[in-house]
Amino acid sequence: xxxxxxxxxGGGLAGLRAAVEAKGAGIDVAILSQVHPxxxxxxxxxxxxxxxxxxxxxxxxxxxxxxxxxxxxxxDYLADQDAVLQMTSDAPxxxxxxxxxxxxxxxxxxxRIAQRPFGGAGYPRTCYGADKTGHYLLHTLVEQAYRxxxxxxxxxxxxxxxxxxxxxxGVVAYDMIRGGFEAYVADAVIIATGGAGRTYSNTTNAIIxxxxxxxxAYHAGVALKDMEFVQFHPxxxxxxxILMTEGCRGEGxxxxxDLGERFMSRYAPKVMELAPxxxxxxxxxxxxxxxxxxxxxxxxxxxxxxxxxxxxAERLPGVRDLSIHFEGVDPVHDPVPIVPSQHxxxxxxxxxxxxLTAVPGLYAAGECACVSVHGANRLxxxxxxxxxxxxxxxxxxxxxxxxxxxxxxxxxxxxxxALAAVQGRVDRLARADAxxxxxxxxxxxxxxxxxxxxxxxxxRQMQEGVDKLLALKERLPRIGLRHTGGAFNLxxxxxxxxxxxxxxxxxxxxxxxxxxxxxxxxARTDYxxxxxxxxxxxxxxLYRPDGPPELQSAPVALGMFEPQERKY
Amino acid sequence: MSExxxxxxxxxxxxDAAPRYExxxxxxxxxxxxLEGLFSVxxxxxxxxxxxYCCRAAVCGSCAMYINGRYRLxxxxxxxxxxxxxVTVEPMPHLPLVKDLVCDMTDFFAKYEYIKPWLIRDxxxxxxxxxxxxxxxxxxxxxxxxxxxxxxxxxxxxxVWGEENYLGPAALLKAYRFxxxxxxxARRARLPEFDNERGVYRCHTITNCVEACPKELNPTDGxxxxxxxxxxxxxxxxxx
Numbered sequence: 001x002x003x004x005x006x007x008x009x010g011g012g013l014a015g016l017r018a019a020v021e022a023k024g025a026g027i028d029v030a031i032l033s034q035v036h037p038x039x040x041x042x043x044x045x046x047x048x049x050x051x052x053x054x055x056x057x058x059x060x061x062x063x064x065x066x067x068x069x070x071x072x073x074x075x076d077y078l079a080d081q082d083a084v085l086q087m088t089s090d091a092p093x094x095x096x097x098x099x100x101x102x103x104x105x106x107x108x109x110x111x112r113i114a115q116r117p118f119g120g121a122g123y124p125r126t127c128y129g130a131d132k133t134g135h136y137l138l139h140t141l142v143e144q145a146y147r148x149x150x151x152x153x154x155x156x157x158x159x160x161x162x163x164x165x166x167x168x169x170g171v172v173a174y175d176m177i178r179g180g181f182e183a184y185v186a187d188a189v190i191i192a193t194g195g196a197g198r199t200y201s202n203t204t205n206a207i208i209x210x211x212x213x214x215x216x217a218y219h220a221g222v223a224l225k226d227m228e229f230v231q232f233h234p235x236x237x238x239x240x241x242i243l244m245t246e247g248c249r250g251e252g253x254x255x256x257x258d259l260g261e262r263f264m265s266r267y268a269p270k271v272m273e274l275a276p277x278x279x280x281x282x283x284x285x286x287x288x289x290x291x292x293x294x295x296x297x298x299x300x301x302x303x304x305x306x307x308x309x310x311x312x313a314e315r316l317p318g319v320r321d322l323s324i325h326f327e328g329v330d331p332v333h334d335p336v337p338i339v340p341s342q343h344x345x346x347x348x349x350x351x352x353x354x355x356l357t358a359v360p361g362l363y364a365a366g367e368c369a370c371v372s373v374h375g376a377n378r379l380x381x382x383x384x385x386x387x388x389x390x391x392x393x394x395x396x397x398x399x400x401x402x403x404x405x406x407x408x409x410x411x412x413x414x415x416x417x418a419l420a421a422v423q424g425r426v427d428r429l430a431r432a433d434a435x436x437x438x439x440x441x442x443x444x445x446x447x448x449x450x451x452x453x454x455x456x457x458x459x460r461q462m463q464e465g466v467d468k469l470l471a472l473k474e475r476l477p478r479i480g481l482r483h484t485g486g487a488f489n490l491x492x493x494x495x496x497x498x499x500x501x502x503x504x505x506x507x508x509x510x511x512x513x514x515x516x517x518x519x520x521x522x523a524r525t526d527y528x529x530x531x532x533x534x535x536x537x538x539x540x541x542l543y544r545p546d547g548p549p550e551l552q553s554a555p556v557a558l559g560m561f562e563p564q565e566r567k568y
Numbered sequence: 569m570s571e572x573x574x575x576x577x578x579x580x581x582x583x584d585a586a587p588r589y590e591x592x593x594x595x596x597x598x599x600x601x602x603l604e605g606l607f608s609v610x611x612x613x614x615x616x617x618x619x620x621y622c623c624r625a626a627v628c629g630s631c632a633m634y635i636n637g638r639y640r641l642x643x644x645x646x647x648x649x650x651x652x653x654x655v656t657v658e659p660m661p662h663l664p665l666v667k668d669l670v671c672d673m674t675d676f677f678a679k680y681e682y683i684k685p686w687l688i689r690d691x692x693x694x695x696x697x698x699x700x701x702x703x704x705x706x707x708x709x710x711x712x713x714x715x716x717x718x719x720x721x722x723x724x725x726x727x728v729w730g731e732e733n734y735l736g737p738a739a740l741l742k743a744y745r746f747x748x749x750x751x752x753x754a755r756r757a758r759l760p761e762f763d764n765e766r767g768v769y770r771c772h773t774i775t776n777c778v779e780a781c782p783k784e785l786n787p788t789d790g791x792x793x794x795x796x797x798x799x800x801x802x803x804x805x806x807x808x
Contacts, residue, residue, distance in 0.1 A: 035620075036677070038717050039628040053697075099698045102687030102749065104709045111700025129713075135627055136713060143686035177666055179582075206623040239599060242625045322625060325644050439611040482615030486582060488667045491615035 001415055004030040004151065006398050007171055007186040009158045009213055011037025013134075013384065014366025014391035015192030016141035016150075018355075021395025023148045027402060030151040032158050032173055032184065034208055034493075038142045041194050041206035042387060045134025046318060047247035048116060048126035049388075050381035051091035055108060056115040059123035064088040066122055071382060072561045074120040074276050075375025076520035076530065078226070078538070080557035083353050083371045087382075090389045095127055098388065103140040105129050106315075116250045116315075118380045120276035120568070124250075126381040131245050131318040137384060153184075157493050158213070159422050161189065161220050161362070164414035168220065168362035172415075172422045174493065179486025181422055183415035188361045188398045191217055192391065195345035195367035199505040201446035203342040204236050204243040214368045215500030217349045218507070222357040223540035223552070225370040227347035227504070228511035229521050231378055232455050234280040236341025237327045238299040244319050244338055246380040248304055249273040251315050255284065256301040256335060257292040263300075268568040275568045278377040278521045281340035285455045294337065301335035308332075340455060344383060346374045346521065347508070350540060350554075355394030361401075365394040372538065375556075376520020429495060432480030438495045441472050441479065445498075445505055448472075453512050458526040462513040469506045470548060476502065507541040510548045515539065532563055571595050572647045574605050576617070577658040580667050589656075590614070596647075602655060603631050603642040606669070618668040626782065629716030632723075633669055634658040639720035639780035660723035675732075676719050679739040683761050687746060688754040705750040712745035712790055714783050721777035721787050727770045734770040735762060737777035737787035744790030747797060763798035771795075 006022050008015045011033035022029045031037060052062040067088035072079050099105060099113065106114040106129055118126040129136040145152065155176040162170035162183065170185040193213025197205025218224050234255070235244040249255070255273050257263045267283040268275035275283070288298050304312060309332045312320055316331075323329045323336050348370035355363040366387040373386055452465025476499060483491040517531035518524050536556055541549035572594045579587035592613050594605045603624055610617045620630040624643040631642040636656050647655055659665055664672040721737040722728055728736045735743075743762050746752045762768050768791050777787040 035622050035628070035630060036673070036717075039622045039630050041623060041628075044623050044625055044627050096696065096698055100687075100691065100694050102746070102751065104706065104713050104749075105698075107701050107703050107706045109703060111698075111702050113698050130710075132627075132714070135716075139713070146681050147684075147686040177672075206625075206628065207621050240624075318627075325626065485580065485616055487580070488618035488670050489616075490610055490618060 001183045001185055001412065003185045004028050005186060005402055006030070006188050006190065007032060007184050008190045008192055009171060010040070010192035010194065010366070010368070011152065012040035012042035012192060012194055012366060013138060013141060013387035015190065016145050017388045017391030018190050018192060018365055018395035018398070019150045020141065020144050020148060021392050022399055023150050025399040027399055030153060030184065031145070032153045032156040032171065034155065034157050036154050037145065037152060038139060040138060041209050042384070043135045043138040044206060044243065045384050046131045046243060046245035047118065047250065048128035048133045048381045049095065049137065049384035050118070050121070050125050050379070051095045051127055051385065052088065052123070052125055053092055053095065053113060053115060053127065055112045056124040059115060059125055062123040062125055064091065067091065067125060069561055070121050071373065071379055072375070073566060074377055074379040076377055076566055077532070077536065077563040078229070078372065078375030078519060078556060080372050081560045082557045084373050085560065086353055087373050087385060087389050091385055094385065094388050094392070098137060098140055101140050101144050103129065104136050116247060117274060118250050119246055119274045119280065120379045121381070126250065128247060130314070131247050131316045134384060137388070158216070159496055160418060161216050162414050162418040163220055167360045169414055172418045176488050179489070181419055183419045185412070185415050187402055188363065190355065190363040190365060190394050190398065191349060191368055192364065192366045193368045196501070196504045197342050197345065199446060199501050199508065200342035200449045202236070202241050202450050204233055204241050205342070210497050210501050211345065211368070211504040212497050212500040214349050215504050217357060217362060217364060218503060218543045220359055220362065221543070222359055222362065223350040223542050224504070224507045225347055225350040225538050225540055225554070226372060226511070227508040227541060228515055228539060229346035229376045230342060230453065230508065231277055231344035231346060231521050232281040232340040233343030234277055234284055234340050235302050235338040236343070237322065238337035238339050240326050241339070241341035242322055242326050243343070244302055244322070244336060245316070246277070248302060248316060248319060251311065252307055254303040255280070256303050257287045258294050258296065259292060263287050263292070271568045276377055276379060278523070279568065281455055282523055284340050299337045299339045302338045303335040304331040305333065305335065344378055346370070346372070346376065346378055353393065354397035355390055356397060363394045363398060365390045376522060426492065429479070429481045429492070430484045432478065434480030434482065436475045436478040438479040438498050441475060442498050442501070445469065445472055445502055449505055449508070453509055455523065457512055457522070457524050459513070462509065466509045466513055466548070469502065469509050473502055473506065503543065507549050510551065511539045511541055514551055536563065569595055569597060572600055572605060572655050573653045574609060575654070575656045576609070576668070578668055579665060581665060600647045601643055602633070602635055602640070602645045602647065602657060605647065605655065606642060606657070618666070618670050620670055627716060629718035632660055632718035632720045632782065634660055639724055639782065641718065641782045644782060660719060662723050662729050663719070671719065671723070673719060676722050676736070676738065679735045680717065680742060683735060683739050683743040684754070684758050685742045685746070687749065687752050688757050689751060690753060699751050701750050708748045709745060711785055712741050714785060715741055715745070716783060718782060720780040720782055724776040724780035726774055726776065727772060731770055733766045735766055737791065740768060740771070740794060741785065741787040741790045744794055747794060759798060759801055762794055763801065768795045768798060
């Protein structure tokens with residue numbers, strides 16, 4: 001048994017920033033991560049991070065209030081406006097802090113941080129380091145964690161939470177290097193495990209972005225909020241769904257259909273390719289559905305050629321490499337085939353502005369959490385911002401939580417029970433005759449999510465999807481392990497993961513089916529309009545072991561910006 | 569439907585007496601990366617296969633392996649690039665092994681930590697806004713900041729094979745990344761960490777690291793720059 005005051009699950013930007021904050025305040029903090037923190041999915045973010053620095057001459061009068069307005073409008077008015085303003089107000093300091101820690105942002109001639117235009121933003125406010133901003137931010141925070149000697153337990157797959165009398169008091173993890181399970185007892189836990197992109201077959205997300213961390217909180221009684229809002233990024237590579245940053249369009253790239261038209265003129269004539277992601281993804285999909293995909297197929301072109309080799313080399317070297325290596329296309333010479341791809345989980349673990357959940361001692365931050373600052377559609381450049389702002393806030397909140405009480409030590413009994421429960425679960429999986437195949441179930445789940453809960457949705461198709469997912473859940477008790485070895489047992493990890501993924505997928509599906517309106521990323525052909533009278537509210541899904549979740553609702557924090565029709 | 573023949577080096581030090589090669593035939597449509605092939609084997613043929621994975625987009629550095637005798641990222645390697653019907657996958661050589669294709673990276677990251685891989689400066693003087701940096705000064709960082717810490721260079725370096733304490737190309741490239749940063753003011757805090765028998769003088773410019781790097785970086789160049797900085801410090805007491 002290992003003891004720390006604070007255990008953070010996940011070593012991406014949110015988890016690292018929380019760790020640095022707590023460690024700085026003298027808290028004994030440990031990060032547990034399935035991969036080395038420097039390999040976290042935060043590092044795949046490309047285009048940038050938003051803050052109203054007003055460095056770009058065209059954005060000289062930008063303010064956090066304007067950033068907040070764009071974010072709320074982008075969210076289709078579902079974001080909590082107080083939380084949004086908190087994030088946009090914290091943003092400039094957050095950027096400067098990362099810069100002071102060494103983050104290599106791109107610069108203007110006067111030495112200030114460069115900013116580029118991004119979708120749905122009234123001003124060019126996206127700070128960037130070429131098209132590798134996530135990688136640079138991630139490595140900067142990894143470095144700061146090493147500098148502060150944050151304890152890192154690397155390649156530990158956290159399987160469950162330790163709950164004692166309704167409070168969270170640690171986690172149980174599978175040690176991938178040595179094999180076996182270990183209890184990590186703590187006074188507080190922050191979950192920072194990222195999104196659930198891998199519940200879809202067509203995602204830009206890393207293979208470890210399963211949503212399992214959110215599922216742990218869900219199983220412990222915390223609601224998942226607004227899971228039906230799933231972002232499709234307009235430009236994933238056609239063959240692999242690997243991300244081509246919005247920064248391409250920020251730098252001036254075109255979207256082109258089979259007729260050679262810049263079709264965005266039909267959908268967002270003022271801002272063209274820089275419409276928010278939900279609108280742009282729907283526009284592309286409409287072109288494809290109406291037969292104007294390239295050669296009648298299900299992709300269109302992202303055309304960067306007119307930017308020229310020099311600008312591409314300077315601003316977009318990463319996407320050029322990705323296009324060449326993964327699509328066999330050099331964007332300097334040829335247009336890149338792209339297709340909208342699942343990209344971001346707007347919903348997540350229901351938290352307040354400080355990352356606190358309904359369970360004492362349990363916090364969440366980053367993509368796995370839902371504060372909510374993204375509402376029904378996240379703006380590009382706001383996710384990196386969210387991870388760092390709310391990672392820091394969660395870290396601070398835990399510091400306060402722990403300073404209030406005397407040193408708390410969880411009763412060992414809770415840890416033994418949790419450890420025994422995990423061991424029991426694995427033993428059962430090992431003994432099962434595996435009448436059902438876990439990988440078949442996974443494959444059916446991800447295809448169902450793609451086909452039945454995609455960019456456009458409607459009742460019959462979603463009902464069919466919900467039924468399929470619930471049927472998969474009924475098959476789940478009959479899966480078993482094929483391999484029971486100790487170290488690096490991927491079969492066990494992926495089997496355990498599946499149980500969490502399926503519950504997160506079901507929460508997404510049921511929420512989508514129930515919401516009879518179109519808002520942000522949730523676009524229903526049978527209910528094409530936003531319905532503020534009935535649906536200007538958050539969805540809360542509460543876990544029920546033997547069926548679909550119980551759905552409740554929660555009010556949206558309004559007050560600053562009156563909901564209006566969203567036009568670009 | 570096409571087929572690729574994967575010949576994978578298997579070894580579980582906890583259970584096996586010696587390494588062995590096993591062959592798996594992997595069916596696929598259109599295209600197949602080596603990483604996708606490994607998943608296919610793990611899911612459909614042999615649940616005990618161990619390998620690292622994460623981003624599958626060549627940015628996280630997890631899946632560095634030795635594929636058909638070359639250092640590569642499994643996710644970035646399409647079987648179509650390899651000779652038909654032959655995909656030989658081995659763990660990165662010269663590193664301790666956890667299992668199958670998973671190397672023990674403990675020493676690699678200990679050496680990374682050893683060179684103080686963070687910006688060192690007197691933070692009391694920091695402005696409230698950004699520390700200015702000219703585009704020209706920023707361009708000096710372009711090469712080393714793209715390192716994904718995959719370990720290919722480290723595994724490929726004969727000086728690492730011969731001297732277990734040698735910091736190796738990745739850690740030294742990281743030291744270079746900070747030493748050339750106009751904002752870094754390490755003065756003498758970091759230099760002594762590589763101006764010694766563990767550090768830059770063990771690099772004999774064999775340049776295996778340059779050839780091995782899947783991100784096409786040049787650690788050797790960075791190390792030669794550090795040698796110059798170290799010598800100048802010794803001769804003139806200057807830092808840069």
